Amino acid sequence: MPSDLTFLPAWTTLVPFLAASVALYLTPGVDMAFIAITGSRQGARAGAVAALGISGGCIVHTLAAAIGVSALIMASQTLFTVLKVAGAAYLVYLAWKMLRAPSGIPASPQPEPARGYGRIFSQAALINILNPKVGIFMMAFLPQFADPARGHIAWQILALGLLFNICSIPSNTAVAVLAARASRRFRASPLLGRIARWIAATILGGLALRLALSDRT
Numbered sequence: 109m110p111s112d113l114t115f116l117p118a119w120t121t122l123v124p125f126l127a128a129s130v131a132l133y134l135t136p137g138v139d140m141a142f143i144a145i146t147g148s149r150q151g152a153r154a155g156a157v158a159a160l161g162i163s164g165g166c167i168v169h170t171l172a173a174a175i176g177v178s179a180l181i182m183a184s185q186t187l188f189t190v191l192k193v194a195g196a197a198y199l200v201y202l203a204w205k206m207l208r209a210p211s212g213i214p215a216s217p218q219p220e221p222a223r224g225y226g227r228i229f230s231q232a233a234l235i236n237i238l239n240p241k242v243g244i245f246m247m248a249f250l251p252q253f254a255d256p257a258r259g260h261i262a263w264q265i266l267a268l269g270l271l272f273n274i275c276s277i278p279s280n281t282a283v284a285v286l287a288a289r290a291s292r293r294f295r296a297s298p299l300l301g302r303i304a305r306w307i308a309a310t311i312l313g314g315l316a317l318r319l320a321l322s323d324r325t
Contacts, residue, residue, distance in 0.1 A: 125253045129272050132249075133279040138199070139242075140283055141311055142235055146228060147284030148291035154228055155284020161229035162280060163273040165236025166246070170269025173246040174262045188240050192320060195238030199316035202231065203309040 139162045147155025236242055246269060254264040 121253050121255060125268060125271075126275065128249075129275055130279075133276050138239060139232075139236055140280070142202075142232055143280050143283050144287040145311065146232070147287035150228070152285045152288035154225065155288060156281045157225045157228045158232040159277055159280035159284055161232025162236050163277055164229065165233040166242065166273045166276070167270065168233070168237050169243045169246045170250070170266060170273065172243055173250055173269065174266040191238055191240040191243075195235070195240070196316040196320035198234060198238055200313060202235075203313045203316070207306070207309045 143155050143158045143162065146158040250265045250268045250272070251261070253268055254261050258264065
């Protein structure tokens with residue numbers, strides 16, 4: 109790490125960066141869908157863990173952007189294809205597991221037991237890591253707010269990426285809480301519970317298809 113703090117963003121950079129970040133947090137995508145599904149099925153706490161997992165995956169992309177790996181992925185069609193196919197396959201696997209889960213839905217307004225917070229965290233992180241679009245986004249977004257005059261471009265990108273991820277946790281957690289509250293009426297009815305599970309699996313399958321058909325632009 110540089111001995112000085114010039115790699116930290118100036119206020120003139122920080123304000124527009126945070127404004128752009130907030131707008132991006134509100135954009136629906138694979139990450140938000142997984143957080144909402146986890147929160148609705150296993151409760152707000154499990155959804156919050158999923159939000160932390162997504163942030164963990166984003167940190168990996170931030171590190172990759174800082175050292176230039178994302179640029180390599182952007183330049184290589186083969187690497188991009190391998191990552192997106194792996195990510196799509198993992199989403200399909202999660203959808204399949206969701207449909208294969210026991211059909212019994214509790215009649216009380218209680219969420220399904222969380223099946224290990226560590227597993228939820230790793231699933232969320234892996235979903236994010238296997239999405240090459242996230243890495244390319246980080247490579248395209250973060251350098252826009254790096255100032256060559258301040259030096260330490262890689263450290264600036266790293267600092268901005270960490271700030272982006274930390275600030276995303278409250279909004280992602282809010283998604284989990286709202287999804288958990290909205291799902292209570294579904295859990296009161298076995299039929300509605302099964303419908304919700306099929307809807308969630310369909311969403312994951314649709315996101316997998318979209319990821320598989322995506323390009324680098």
